[in-house]
Amino acid sequence: MKKYLKEIGGGFYSLVLGMRVTLAQFFKPTVTVHYPHESLKMTPRFRGHIELVRDPKTGRAICFACKVCEKACPSDCILVEGVKKEGEKRKSVTEFKLDFTKCSLCGSCVEACKSNAIQFSKAYNLASTSKEDFIMDLFQKLESEQPAAGQATAAPPPPEQPKSEVP
Amino acid sequence: MSLSELLRLLLYLLGVMAFVGLNAAYLVLAERKGAGRFQRRPGPTEVGYAGWLQPIADGVKLLSKQLIVPPGADATLFRLAPLLVMIPAMMSLAVIPFSETLVGRNINVGLVFVFAFGAINVMAVMLSGWASRNKYAIISAARVVSQDVAYEIPMLLVVITLLMATGTMNLHEIVQQQAGWFWHWNLFRLDVNPLMPVTFIIFFTCMLAETNRAPFDMAEAESELVAGAFTEYAGMGFGVFFMAEYANIVVGCAMATVLFLGGWQSPFGVGSGVIWFLLKMYAVVFTVIWVRWTFPRTQFYNLLNLSWKILIPLSLFTLILTAVMMKVLRA
Numbered sequence: 208m209k210k211y212l213k214e215i216g217g218g219f220y221s222l223v224l225g226m227r228v229t230l231a232q233f234f235k236p237t238v239t240v241h242y243p244h245e246s247l248k249m250t251p252r253f254r255g256h257i258e259l260v261r262d263p264k265t266g267r268a269i270c271f272a273c274k275v276c277e278k279a280c281p282s283d284c285i286l287v288e289g290v291k292k293e294g295e296k297r298k299s300v301t302e303f304k305l306d307f308t309k310c311s312l313c314g315s316c317v318e319a320c321k322s323n324a325i326q327f328s329k330a331y332n333l334a335s336t337s338k339e340d341f342i343m344d345l346f347q348k349l350e351s352e353q354p355a356a357g358q359a360t361a362a363p364p365p366p367e368q369p370k371s372e373v374p
Numbered sequence: 375m376s377l378s379e380l381l382r383l384l385l386y387l388l389g390v391m392a393f394v395g396l397n398a399a400y401l402v403l404a405e406r407k408g409a410g411r412f413q414r415r416p417g418p419t420e421v422g423y424a425g426w427l428q429p430i431a432d433g434v435k436l437l438s439k440q441l442i443v444p445p446g447a448d449a450t451l452f453r454l455a456p457l458l459v460m461i462p463a464m465m466s467l468a469v470i471p472f473s474e475t476l477v478g479r480n481i482n483v484g485l486v487f488v489f490a491f492g493a494i495n496v497m498a499v500m501l502s503g504w505a506s507r508n509k510y511a512i513i514s515a516a517r518v519v520s521q522d523v524a525y526e527i528p529m530l531l532v533v534i535t536l537l538m539a540t541g542t543m544n545l546h547e548i549v550q551q552q553a554g555w556f557w558h559w560n561l562f563r564l565d566v567n568p569l570m571p572v573t574f575i576i577f578f579t580c581m582l583a584e585t586n587r588a589p590f591d592m593a594e595a596e597s598e599l600v601a602g603a604f605t606e607y608a609g610m611g612f613g614v615f616f617m618a619e620y621a622n623i624v625v626g627c628a629m630a631t632v633l634f635l636g637g638w639q640s641p642f643g644v645g646s647g648v649i650w651f652l653l654k655m656y657a658v659v660f661t662v663i664w665v666r667w668t669f670p671r672t673q674f675y676n677l678l679n680l681s682w683k684i685l686i687p688l689s690l691f692t693l694i695l696t697a698v699m700m701k702v703l704r705a
Binding site: 215222226228232233236239 | 408410411412413414415416419575664665667668669684688
């Protein structure tokens with residue numbers, strides 16, 4: 208009899224404790240991120256699709272179209288073209304096609320690049336209804352982000368992001 | 375029947391239907407918002423300002439869906455079952471006194487009336503399971519019957535205990551007896567029975583079980599029986615079951631308020647009115663939501679053990695204790 212009553216009392220007490228825990232949570236602020244209206248900042252180690260890195264001194268792409276990344280890519284989704292401009296020692300990239308439908312985000316291209324000319328982007332809102340949106344020209348993307356080519360030489364813009372930490 | 379009488383009838387009918395409909399709709403929202411807050415989420419926020427139009431969007435969605443009667447099902451009973459859940463809940467509201475004057479029918483057997491109509495709920499859920507021709511629905515229907523029968527007993531024992539204290543089945547008079555400060559409420563009438571708060575907890579537990587609410591929601595049991603007795607219902611047929619669930623919660627909480635918490639009486643002796651009734655009722659409703667989002671569903675044999683091994687002996691004990699105290703101390 209004593210055990211029976213003790214069990215009822217103990218059980219009821221544990222129920223009340225549980226109720227107190229949830230009520231305490233009820234009055235705390237919510238922690239939801241209202242995703243389409245607001246989004247979280249991506250962590251520095253996030254590995255999105257690749258993008259070209261701008262040289263802070265010249266304001267142009269570091270990439271000189273050596274095509275090592277093209278060879279390193281196991282999915283064969285990178286295509287690089289470049290020309291040698293007059294009066295310059297190095298080649299300049301003119302086309303950097305990434306077929307993101309085939310890319311497996313392995314990062315071999317970033318590892319292969321000796322001059323740190325490509326990095327992982329932080330973009331992740333990539334949903335689209337057409338396949339063509341995923342065959343991107345990264346050079347053109349870099350150019351369109353550029354305010355103006357001549358302006359950059361006068362006042363080099365600070366690097367947008369810290370260099371990606373690729374070993 | 376005079377014209378004013380007829381008008382009163384019509385107005386009351388309209389009032390009850392609006393009350394039940396709005397409560398069902400907005401208690402769903404309150405439930406979802408409450409569920410969110412208990413889990414540190416905001417709940418629905420997209421439709422209307424802070425999600426206030428969500429129930430209307432849900433209603434439109436349910437209404438636009440086809441009502442499907444599964445082949446081989448008993449079509450008449452299948453269509454009748456949602457009505458049989460909804461109607462008793464509305465009927466019960468006819469005798470519940472919202473305030474001194476605001477009551478549909480002030481009848482002498484109000485207490486029995488509410489519990490009689492409350493019992494139809496069991497049969498209706500059983501019918502819906504039976505008529506669906508679906509194994510999950512039948513299992514659930516069988517569970518509902520054994521659960522509701524088990525919990526009907528302690529509930530009625532508690533009500534008899536209370537009845538001995540009040541000496542009347544008229545809900546209006548029961549509330550009037552509790553006038554004055556809050557220690558006049560039946561919940562605190564320790565002179566009749568020192569275990570009165572315990573009887574209230576038994577009543578509340580049985581009310582949760584009777585309305586098939588978590589942690590006793592064996593009728594629906596989404597995670598094990600698809601949607602229990604309502605598996606085969608589509609569109610508004612399904613919607614009506616949920617409206618009825620909330621209507622039953624409102625009736626149950628209103629009864630808890632009337633029987634234990636002093637109905638429309640103010641806790642400070644002055645300023646009694648319908649506002650106090652609604653405040654107390656929604657406080658109990660909030661507790662119902664709070665309980666649901668705190669405790670997981672019980673196992674079925676534990677559910678029956680709770681009733682047969684704990685609630686029934688306890689309520690029998692309080693019944694005998696009350697009888698003895700009234701005979702010995704009052705005589």
